[in-house]
Amino acid sequence: MESFTEENYLKAIYHLSLLSNGTVQTNAIAEKIKTKPASVTDMMKKLADKNLVDYIKYQGVSLTEKGKLTAIGIVRKHRLWELFLVQSLGFKWDEVHEIAEELEHVNSDLLIRRLDEFLGYPKRDPHGDPIPDQQGNFEESAVTKLSKLQPGEQGTIIGVTEHSAEFLKYLEKTGLTLGTQISVEDINPFDGSIELLLEQKKISISKEVAKNLLMKL
Amino acid sequence: MESFTEENYLKAIYHLSLLSNGTVQTNAIAEKIKTKPASVTDMMKKLADKNLVDYIKYQGVSLTEKGKLTAIGIVRKHRLWELFLVQSLGFKWDEVHEIAEELEHVNSDLLIRRLDEFLGYPKRDPHGDPIPDQQGNFEESAVTKLSKLQPGEQGTIIGVTEHSAEFLKYLEKTGLTLGTQISVEDINPFDGSIELLLEQKKISISKEVAKNLLMKL
DNA sequence: ATATAAAGTTAGGCAAATCTAAATAAATAC
């Protein structure tokens, strides 16, 4: 059994490893988890002892198969709880992350299976992220960042890669919610900001925002 | 904000203080929380510093008003989660205690208010215990232990004072569930065991069991 | 009232997780 803290480290490594091809740097983990690099080094030794990560001094870490399965299990719990909060308890999508961050550590397989059943074996969380099944399997659908689209192209928003309340609230206010269809009208060559057509209305968003929106074409 | 551990201590002290008129012994806490008396002493000093308990060396502790409110808040969370597990996720009453023991520490007032609303502002948990409202108020209905009844008297089971899975499973199997009406037929003078009439059937239970069943007459 | 037992506390340590400051290795720059 992993501690609360170990679980948070494993999850952080997992998320970071999806961006960099498997290997994750000490500093990246420290930043993600809001701790200091020295603490990360300590923990990496511990996780390596437990066979949850492969760790080579100065070279970064990667999850072992066991570590990866554990991490995916936590992600599964996190996303199921988020969906429960939104779907059953009436929370908004920008209010659930912090609470799920705690709920994900409650330790009962039966609880999670029942929650999964209660929610009808959902495939996506409120942010469009896939929910792994009990075996840890999930399909990552083919997605494109909105920032990659060219003028004239269009698609539907199916996910976000940034989960902060500020960002999600901004999307909500602007109307950029999951399932919304948009088309790219123009790209400003100066700052990369993008003109969109969203339900008849023209709006402009920054490149930064566009990078965090996932589209189905 | 109290730590996970501090919350468990406060809750233990609260439950114990209901049995002894307010003051609780070090050893009783140690036993309840499955730790050693020395650890309890350490924690009592800490809780006293935080103004959560009044502590006099060698004389035991009692909750301050602040400590009591905190403890009742945890009890509220515990019982709401237990009811959710039984009512929404299909758990049995003997399966929920351990899980609620973890869920009760999830820290979000909004979450608990929403859960309360979702469950329809319930007044009782699956074991018949009252669920405090947001202000910490609840009515303890007038109850009598089954062990106090005399032959010829009858009543309805409305609660239990022991929450172990073994005990609850035994009750389930025997048919002694909440809401069941029973009458006392005879009391064995030798060991205090009790003959009951339960839905036409005669059964016998030990004094030990009877002490842990709460009745409405 | 003294002796013994029970209850409670203190002293001294340990493990987990964290931090700061100092040292070392790797990457990058010129």
Add this chain to the structure above:
DNA sequence: GTATTTATTTAGATTTGCCTAACTTTATAT
């Protein structure tokens, strides 16, 4: 290719919660 910057690790402490063993206080028994 050396010098500097950046990344990482080590050393040494701190905090929280827990433990054992020894000591002190309070309760009980005769």
